Amino acid sequence: MWIALHRPRIRRHAQAAALALAGLLAGCAAPRPEPPALEATWPAVWQAPLPHGGDPARLAGWWREAGDEALSALIDAALAGSPTLAAAEARVAQARAQAQSARAGLLPQLGVAASASRGNGGSVGTTAPGVDLPVVTTLQAGAQASWEIDLFGRQRALVEAAQARTDGARALAQLARVSLAADVADTYYGLRLCQALLDTTTQDAASRAETARLAAISQGAGFTAPATAALADASAADARARTAQQRAACDAQRKVLVALTGLPEPDLMQKMAPAPASQAPAALFSIVEMPADTLRQRPDVWAAEREVLAARAEVGAADVARWPALSLAGSIGALRLRAGGVSQDFSIWSFGPLQLSLPLFDGGRIAAGQAAARGRYDEAVANYQAKVRQAVQEVETALVQGAAARERTPDARAAVAGYRRQFAATEAMYRQGMASLPQLEEARRNLLAAETGLLQAEHDARAAGVQLYRAAGGGWAH
Structure with missing residues (x-):
């Protein structure tokens, strides 16, 4: 049931009543829910050890500072022609268009119309038989305007929500770039x-093949037992099989890199032909000690926070739906009548109606809309908190894995040196x-x-290090 005021002569009284009712209801308006504080979800300090050694490198564009020209060329190629990034940018454009559409709701709507008609000027039963009726030509053109006055901020809340989602789409586009660079790396x-x-x-297979050759010569001379020669042949065959399997794995990995970069395989192989730069991995990546500075760089956390703000604005818009709505319309135009060779021009205009409508009973539709909006807000808050927890876990995991790898690398290098000396002595x-x-x-094994x-x-x-780059959000600054 809707109460509507249509008569132009009482529009002044309607305007005064609307403004009075607006002030009364504005004082009773329920406040929007406050978004949760991001800092409440962060740890005070990282529990995992931080990277150290060398000067801290910027996370944004770290591959250029790594000194590996092949890696830089491949990431640049991937960022330049990725369909995933193109789709992300298209989503940003859609979000911007929706925000512009929401802002248009705050402005008056203006349109023009024109019409022409020609017909008999009389009506049935109004003239005597045999009397010709005049032919009347009517030409009309004018402009029409309408404006829904945003008394309680419903449209402004929708604009706020649309803008927040635009910011979120921009963040997710950046996340696509960070993820692509990390995937390529x-x-x-x-x-x-x-x-x-x-x-x-390959070197191991060549060594085993040489051992098998010498064993075969020794067996032919009667110095080596057949079982020993058979063991050498089996070892050589096993090495060849392992080499073929490893070569197939490299071929498959190369196909993945071709798909990520969009480069033809010959071009990719040419870029990877030079040996990679020898640089300590520990010096390539660093993050600040404050978790807030790191997590604010994550585009997915930023986007989740924008979604909370958008849902919060939509809660306000849903609450406003139970308050009065005020709209105003008007038109201005020109009319020309031509009948019997005589023309007459008129100017026509109208102001109104100024219409105030207040929902009294809608079967629970507005209450359901409010409940749905608050449900979406609660979902956005939960998703946001989950993103923050995921961010903390990913950064901690990357730090732990990096620290463990750096810790075991010197021992692994010492083990190789020792086993290499042992193998050389055993072979001699x-x-x-x-x-x-x-x-x-x-000794070979x-x-x-x-x-x-x-x-x-x-x-x-x-x-x-790449995982830390991904977990820290790629150095993105909103």
């Missing part, structure tokens, strides 16, 4: 690790007949495991 370092492991397995003894083939194979462990530790340090 992860895959790049994974491919470099795969290539290093392939070199190691084997050639002189002072060590058995099983002893040589055990130890060296291979140590070299693999060192390569993995160095890769884990770089990967943890």
Whole structure:
């Protein structure tokens, strides 16, 4: 049920009543819910050890400071032509358009219309039989305006919500860029690790093949038992199979990098042909000690906070729906009548109606809208808190993984040096007949495991740095 005032002669009384009722209801308006404080969810300090060594590098564009030209070229190529980024920018454009549409609701609406008609000027039964009726031509043009006056701020709340979602869309577009750069770096370092492991397995396979060749010669001379020669052949075959498997893994990793960067595979292989720069991974990444400074850089946390503010504004808009609405309309135009060769021009205008409407009974529609808006707000708050917890967990995990990798790298390097000396001595003894083939194979296995462990530790340090870049939001400043 709606109460409406339409008569122009009482518009002054209606305006006064609307303003009085607006002031009364504004004093009774329920306040919007306050968004939760972000700082309440943060830890006071990071529990995991912070990276150290070297000057702190900026998280934004860290790949340029890493000194690896191949990595920089691949990330630049990915950022320049990614369909994912194009889709994210399109979502930003949509959000901006929706915000502009919401702002348009605050302004009067103006339109123009024109019409023309021609017909018999009389009506049935008004003229005598045989009398010709005059032909009347009517031409009319004018402008019409309407304005819903935003008494209680409903439209302003919708504008606020739309603007918050625009900011959130911008943040998510930045998140797409951060994620893409991190994905390329992860895959790049994974491919470099795969290539290093392939070199190691290739060298190991060549060494085992040489041992098998010497064992076959020794068996032919009667100095080596057939079982020993068979062991050498089996070891060589196992190394060849491992090398083929590693090569296939590198090929698959390369395909992933091709898809991420959009580069043709020959171009990608050409960019990766130079050896990567040798730089301590620990010096490439650093974050500040204050969690607030780090978490504010995360685009997903920023976007979640914007969604809380948007939902909060929509709660206010839903509450305003139960208050009076005031609208005003008007028009101005020109009218020309032509009949029997005579023309007459008129100017026409109208102001009003000034209409005040107040919902009294709507079957619970407004109350349901309020409940739905508050439900969306509660959901946005919960999602926001979950994003903050996820941010803390990801940063802590990256710090722990980076610290562990840096801690074990010196020991892994020492283990490789020791096992390499042992293998060289055992191989020399084997050639002189002072060590058995099983002893040589055990020394070889130890060296291979140590070299693999060192390569993995160095890769884990770089990967943890990339994860820290991703977890800290890529150095984005809103």
